[in-house]
Amino acid sequence: MKIPYIPEDAPFNGEQKYWLAGFLAGLHSRLLVLEDKQTAAAPGAAAQTQLHILFGSQTGNAEALAQSAAKVARSKGLVPVISALDDVDMDVFATMRHVLIVTSTYGEGEMPDNAQLFWQALSASTAPRLEQMHFAILAIGDTGYDGFCQAGKFFDMRLEQLGAKRLTDRIDCDIDFEQPSSDWINATMPQFAANAGSNGPALDNQPEAPVIPGSNKQNPLATAMPVNKRLSGEQSGKDIRHFEFDISGSGLTYEAGDALGVFPVNDPDLVQLLLTQLKGEYDTPVPGFERNLGDLLTYQFEISEPSRKLIDWVGQNTTNQELRHILQHDDKDTLGVWLWGKDTLDLLQLDLTRTLSVPEFVAMLRPLQHRAYSISSSSKAHPNRVHLTVAAVRFHSGGRERSGVCSTYMSDRIGRGDQPAIFISPNKSFRAPASGDAPLIMVGPGTGIAPFRAFLQEREATGAKGKNWLFFGDQHQEHDFIYNDELAAWQESGLLTRLDLAFSRDQEKKIYVQTRMLEQGAELWAWLEEGGHFYVCGDASRMAKDVDRALFDIVSKFGGLSAESAAAYIDQLKKEKRYLRDVY
Numbered sequence: 269m270k271i272p273y274i275p276e277d278a279p280f281n282g283e284q285k286y287w288l289a290g291f292l293a294g295l296h297s298r299l300l301v302l303e304d305k306q307t308a309a310a311p312g313a314a315a316q317t318q319l320h321i322l323f324g325s326q327t328g329n330a331e332a333l334a335q336s337a338a339k340v341a342r343s344k345g346l347v348p349v350i351s352a353l354d355d356v357d358m359d360v361f362a363t364m365r366h367v368l369i370v371t372s373t374y375g376e377g378e379m380p381d382n383a384q385l386f387w388q389a390l391s392a393s394t395a396p397r398l399e400q401m402h403f404a405i406l407a408i409g410d411t412g413y414d415g416f417c418q419a420g421k422f423f424d425m426r427l428e429q430l431g432a433k434r435l436t437d438r439i440d441c442d443i444d445f446e447q448p449s450s451d452w453i454n455a456t457m458p459q460f461a462a463n464a465g466s467n468g469p470a471l472d473n474q475p476e477a478p479v480i481p482g483s484n485k486q487n488p489l490a491t492a493m494p495v496n497k498r499l500s501g502e503q504s505g506k507d508i509r510h511f512e513f514d515i516s517g518s519g520l521t522y523e524a525g526d527a528l529g530v531f532p533v534n535d536p537d538l539v540q541l542l543l544t545q546l547k548g549e550y551d552t553p554v555p556g557f558e559r560n561l562g563d564l565l566t567y568q569f570e571i572s573e574p575s576r577k578l579i580d581w582v583g584q585n586t587t588n589q590e591l592r593h594i595l596q597h598d599d600k601d602t603l604g605v606w607l608w609g610k611d612t613l614d615l616l617q618l619d620l621t622r623t624l625s626v627p628e629f630v631a632m633l634r635p636l637q638h639r640a641y642s643i644s645s646s647s648k649a650h651p652n653r654v655h656l657t658v659a660a661v662r663f664h665s666g667g668r669e670r671s672g673v674c675s676t677y678m679s680d681r682i683g684r685g686d687q688p689a690i691f692i693s694p695n696k697s698f699r700a701p702a703s704g705d706a707p708l709i710m711v712g713p714g715t716g717i718a719p720f721r722a723f724l725q726e727r728e729a730t731g732a733k734g735k736n737w738l739f740f741g742d743q744h745q746e747h748d749f750i751y752n753d754e755l756a757a758w759q760e761s762g763l764l765t766r767l768d769l770a771f772s773r774d775q776e777k778k779i780y781v782q783t784r785m786l787e788q789g790a791e792l793w794a795w796l797e798e799g800g801h802f803y804v805c806g807d808a809s810r811m812a813k814d815v816d817r818a819l820f821d822i823v824s825k826f827g828g829l830s831a832e833s834a835a836a837y838i839d840q841l842k843k844e845k846r847y848l849r850d851v852y
Contacts, residue, residue: 317464319346320364324353324371324383324419327527327640328695329408329445332484334370337406337453343470344461352697353386354843361386362396366464367403367432368456369423375808377415379422381849382697385839387419390426401432402463404456406449408441411576412634414600416440435459444635446486482520485529485638488689489518493682499657501747507660508715508750509679510644513690516652524646524722525698525850528654529638531689532674533681538572538613539565545616548626555627569633571612572673577632578615579607587619609665639674640693642805642850644718646725654690657718657750698803698850704732707800709792711815713741713770713781714748716806719850721751723803728763736763737795739781741770781811782818793826801846808851819847 319341323334331352338348346366353369361367374380379387389395405427407420417440424438436459439452460466482489495512513528522528542565543550550562557564565571582588583595594603612633616624645655660679661672671680682688700723701708708727710720717740724736738755742748748771758764768784785792796802804815824834841847 317346317366317461317466318364319348319366319368319460319464321348321350321368321370322353322356322386323350323369324380324386325697326372326374326380326382328693328697330370330372330380331696332694333406333408333445333449333453334368336450337368337370337457340453340457341460344457345466345469346457346461346464353383355382356386358386358389358396361390362398365400365402366460367401367427368406368460369403369420370406371408371419371423373407373409373413373415373417373419375415376413377418379419381842381851383419385842387422390423390430395426395430398427398430398432401427402435402460403427403432404435404460405438406441406452407438408445408449410443412443412573416442435463442634443637480519482515482518482691485691485693488529488531488691489515489520490687490689491515491518493678493686493688495653496679496682499750503744504747505743506714506748507662507679508748509656509658509660509675510750511656511658511678512645513654513656513688514652515654520692522643522647522654522692523694524643524700524726525719526643526695527640527693528643528656529640529691529693530656530674530678531638532636532677534566534571534636534673535671535676535681536566538611541613542571542616545613546624546626546629552626554630557630561626561630564630568636569630570636570673571633573634574607574610574612574615575632575634578612578629579603581624581632582615582618582620585621585624587621591618609663609670611670614666636673638691642715642718642722644721646722646729648729649725654692655721657715657721659715695850698848700726701734701801703734704730705734707735707737707795707798709737709739709795709800709802710805711739711781711785711803712805713739713811714806716804716811717751719805720803721754724758724763728758728761735765735795735800737766737768737792738764739768739770739784741772741779741781741784743771743773745769745771745774780814782814785815785818786821789822790826792822796823796841796846799846801848802841803848803850805850806852812849812851 321334321337321341323330325331334350338350341348353371371383372380405420405424407417409417420438420440424434428434436456439448441449479487481487482491492514493511494514495510497510498507499510500506500508539562543562548561550560552561554561554564559568580595583591586592591606594606641656641658643654644657645653658675658678660675662676663670678688698719704727708723710723712718712720720738727734727736755764755767759767768788770779770781770784772778772780802819804812806812820834820838823829823837824831827834827837829837838847
């Protein structure tokens with residue numbers, strides 16, 4: 269339910285207007301509880317046993333797993349009800365009897381964006397007791413980051429504290445989560461069915477639709493990349509590229525807001541340096557693998573970012589006192605600084621006290637994973653192509669030229685006739701407003717413009733009448749103003765209502781997108797009050813946090829709200845899906 273809009277000229281001050289909106293939201297929550305209780309008491313409710321599958325997802329992986337779990341649940345006679353965690357009211361949550369939470373972990377141990385509000389309510393002292401609930405937790409994460417699967421661990425601990433009963437042990441899955449999560453789901457669903465007393469027939473007897481290549485990670489599409497164009501100027505400090513992948517005739521579709529997964533191939537120069545360091549040849553056989561050593565290092569394993577297993581092994585078998593000291597004191601921040609710019613080869617070139625064999629080395633490597641990029645086109649405008657806007661990562665460190673694994677694979681090493689493997693990664697949590705009349709505010713500096721280019725193409729193709737406002741910036745306008753011709757044309761046509769630019773290094777005092785937001789705070793607040801949707805895409809560690817802080821300041825100042833009410837106003841935007849982020 270969207271909270272009714274209260275006109276700006278209503279006879280209330282900012283605090284009173286927000287209090288009224290909060291009252292209406294609370295009333296809606298109570299109606300949901302009543303509706304849920306009536307449904308539970310309806311005839312046949314016992315036979316149609318519900319399993320609530322709740323997901324917290326930043327990029328769509330956890331949501332996809334929730335859908336997979338729902339399919340298995342139906343095969344066991346259960347009725348799955350899938351919801352994003354932030355869509356669940358705490359009073360309704362307290363009535364649930366069987367709950368599966370599937371969650372990723374964002375950043376360094378944080379909740380995904382669409383689970384933060386739910387976690388705030390669940391972790392509060394006012395959270396309800398849950399003695400009637402049976403639950404299980406499926407967590408996915410990345411051991412390359414601190415706080416591995418921390419969101420799932422938090423939920424697991426808190427539900428137990430509130431009296432809920434754990435049906436089975438939580439599973440923590442790494443980046444290659446597909447098989448272990450599938451095995452866990454298949455083992456857990458019969459337990460839910462038995463606990464719920466479900467002995468009904470399978471509810472999903474529909475034949476499976478054929479899998480379209482490119483529709484998921486397990487079935488990638490091998491296709492051409494006919495366009496590789498540099499967008500940034502030659503004098504730019506960045507190499508920003510526009511790529512296009514051909515999906516004509518594939519049957520593959522996508523939506524604005526989705527991401528494209530690209531499977532990279534490792535840099536052959538780094539592969540050769542590793543082979544030399546290991547005293548091996550490209551065709552050296554590796555016990556337990558069908559592929560030879562060269563192929564494993566090229567196509568199958570991550571060799572740029574050292575795995576934690578390799579870091580720990582080297583730390584135990586090196587005379588390098590700096591690394592030993594950092595690991596002995598478990599100083600994660602210092603370790604991150606020490607590792608910056610270092611790859612697997614750098615660790616092998618430290619003074620080691622014993623030789624690392626090829627099988628030992630390979631056993632410590634992580635699988636080479638796809639890279640996901642926000643799609644910068646709309647299928648309504650480009651049904652046969654998928655566009656990406658990517659900065660090719662290049663830098664010098666330790667006497668060697670370094671490069672991003674996938675960005676330079678696309679920019680430098682995909683030749684004519686090559687067919688890179690891709691797949692569409694849906695992100696239903698990052699969509700343009702359903703109403704074409706809704707005002708749209710987009711903050712996307714640098715390559716963060718990608719999904720907003722897709723949104724604007726979509727709004728143009730559908731004839732949407734809503735206003736559109738883009739905040740864009742980078743270092744220098746002369747060299748880094750990507751897509752400037754397109755943006756100018758959209759301004760001329762009236763599609764792009766406002767364009768605010770922030771080129772940080774064109775003047776003595778640096779200017780960023782959040783600076784422009786604050787300068788235009790009154791107008792931005794007016795757009796929000798008109799029902800505007802606010803989107804952010806780009807760097808999570810700095811930019812997105814600065815933008816969030818600027819938004820808070822604008823809401824507080826121009827809404828006449830206290831700090832507490834301003835925070836609640838922004839939380840309400842999130843609940844209404846009017847504040848969405850695609851950050852990395």
